[in-house]
Amino acid sequence: MATREYRSSVRARHAEDTRRTIVDAAAALFAEQGYARTSVAAVAAAAGVALNTVYTSVGGKSALVMALSDDGAEDPVAVETVRRIVESDDAGEILRLTAEGTARVRRARWRAVGILLDNRTSDPDVAAAATAATRVVRDRLDRVALRLVEVGGLRPGLDADRVGQVLWFYFGFEAWRTARDLGWDWDEAAGWLADQAAGALLAP
Amino acid sequence: MATREYRSSVRARHAEDTRRTIVDAAAALFAEQGYARTSVAAVAAAAGVALNTVYTSVGGKSALVMALSDDGAEDPVAVETVRRIVESDDAGEILRLTAEGTARVRRARWRAVGILLDNRTSDPDVAAAATAATRVVRDRLDRVALRLVEVGGLRPGLDADRVGQVLWFYFGFEAWRTARDLGWDWDEAAGWLADQAAGALLAP
Amino acid sequence: MATREYRSSVRARHAEDTRRTIVDAAAALFAEQGYARTSVAAVAAAAGVALNTVYTSVGGKSALVMALSDDGAEDPVAVETVRRIVESDDAGEILRLTAEGTARVRRARWRAVGILLDNRTSDPDVAAAATAATRVVRDRLDRVALRLVEVGGLRPGLDADRVGQVLWFYFGFEAWRTARDLGWDWDEAAGWLADQAAGALLAP
């Protein structure tokens, strides 16, 4: 019995390896050539498996891109960052934590997020995945906004909604992408963004 | 001779109409479904012409998207804005002018720019057009940056390069897109962006 | 103008030729190997055209089989036969006319009907076409049944419904197919079927 379980787990592990290899190859190609111009056959070739192994072990083309977004949902760094933010009483510190946290998560999932955003128009499934990913981050930033309102010290006239929007402006996908496109270093960018957000949100 | 010229000019005008109809239909479809998922046949159908007329009067698929970027290059509003900026001696006013100018140009070419950016990965030609469009705007902002440095009153440590980058951060495509996604009004957004850029660039 | 019309009609005629060639080739292959096992590529090859010409000039695979059933709907022989039957006052003659009429129509459309019936289960579209073809013939036989009831001389206890069913039993698709499978000659079969139907329907 033990033997059979061991065996079966070996098989399962091997299958999981195959799956990961394929998804990785797909991500690389999607990032390089775009979703629309990447064929499933090319993914299979890059992964070194037969064309149909892509279908049996991952699924169709859209499953390949879904696999990119799935595992980002419960990023431990993001969860931890939100936790620390909620525990903080200092608005400036909260913004710094937000900058650092988004920087770390963004850095870790840079390729996947880029693929999702860049290929939104190529396929409805990608669009859905991109929307979902955006939703997750905006929700987190909205929670940060609520905390900032609780903590106080904001410019007059700012409600939680508006604060959430400004946080998204400075720490959302587009902001980080622009920062990266400008060649800014992750840490430098985080500092600058935190400063700018502070200027926009905190009472002088 | 006169007759022939007249005729040919009528024909030419008619041909130009056909062309514009097709390009418009293409833009609408590209914006709605994305470049990759829009077929030339669909463009022809939407424009009410035969499939081949798309080829004879505009060109292939990439010519359709190129046509979107071409006519934006020498936008008179942009030219006028740059002229007024160069004539101004006040850094704050320069930023306000920049915000207003980019708002107006962006508003006028919103759909075309969106198509270019959103479909960069779908086709190398689109990517090239997007890069070209970006280049144009960044060049203009770099000229503004130079003027700001000339005028003076900037925070210490900022060189023209960095100023150009910050201007792109606040007035570039992504910034405006984020503002629009957040539901911000054009004028309101222009004011807010000008303020933020002032905070980032001008000595207190 | 005349020239252009002529030209365009030449083109149209050529296109119609292409279409007919393709549909014919498809019918031959469907009859020989069955619908499911006949690929569109094989049809194209048999017709001597490019694969996609099948799509542009006829349509998808199901359009090929639909094309077989379409033109049988208003068969002039069938229409003429029904007319003569309605004008006849003799039940025996009506049955003979029915036998001859169905024989002639069946003979002319033998291959098409066979394809439709034999491939009903292979594809919903084929099933629909087969049902439609059956409907047409059964409706015609029901009209014959009504006339028989009007003319009188039937066995007691037979209503128009039942007469229509018996007519279908003797002159329907399956009856003719069985007769053909048995190697019976068309005319011989028509006579025998008319006799049998007379025995089943007419008062002695």
Next chain:
Amino acid sequence: MATREYRSSVRARHAEDTRRTIVDAAAALFAEQGYARTSVAAVAAAAGVALNTVYTSVGGKSALVMALSDDGAEDPVAVETVRRIVESDDAGEILRLTAEGTARVRRARWRAVGILLDNRTSDPDVAAAATAATRVVRDRLDRVALRLVEVGGLRPGLDADRVGQVLWFYFGFEAWRTARDLGWDWDEAAGWLADQAAGALLAP
């Protein structure tokens, strides 16, 4: 040894159960969607077994359909009916017995025969099975025809061959199928068919 035999017989019984479950599921799907449109995977799913179990316990796709025809070959009802017919001296009774016998066998194997006939064109193996099934029934009816000739009382000019053909016309697969399609009850149909066959074969 006893233990091993017991075990192996338990296993064998279990295996036979699995096989029967799979063949049943296949028959249901073939009847519902047709042979060509039923995938082996669908059969496995419907039977609640792994895809490969279909291969290990029954065989490939054509083995599934062969399994439907195999066990019908030596139907005890058919054998018994033939025996009673051969013992009878009355032509009318022979036709009644034939009608009842074919009705009972047909009723019992309705689904299997329908699958075989309806999917002849989908697969050469199915066609072969259908032909074999037809052969069996036609052979039986030919034996009945021989007996009828022996017994006498037939219309003049009918030889055994022709009698066998007429029997097939009235009691063959297509006849029963038409009767069923017309909504006729089994017993009613048997009576009517026997009457019609009598009219066609027996001297008045």
Next chain:
DNA sequence: CATGAATGAGAGTTCATTCAT
């Protein structure tokens, strides 16, 4: 200038089947 007909290339997907366990 505009068009109908035809095409070549390629894509995604499904299927029946076989190894290794």
Next chain:
DNA sequence: TATGAATGAACTCTCATTCAT
């Protein structure tokens, strides 16, 4: 015996594009 993983081979269909008119 039964199974999960992987595969090779087709197949249908769509697309961008080009002739000939």
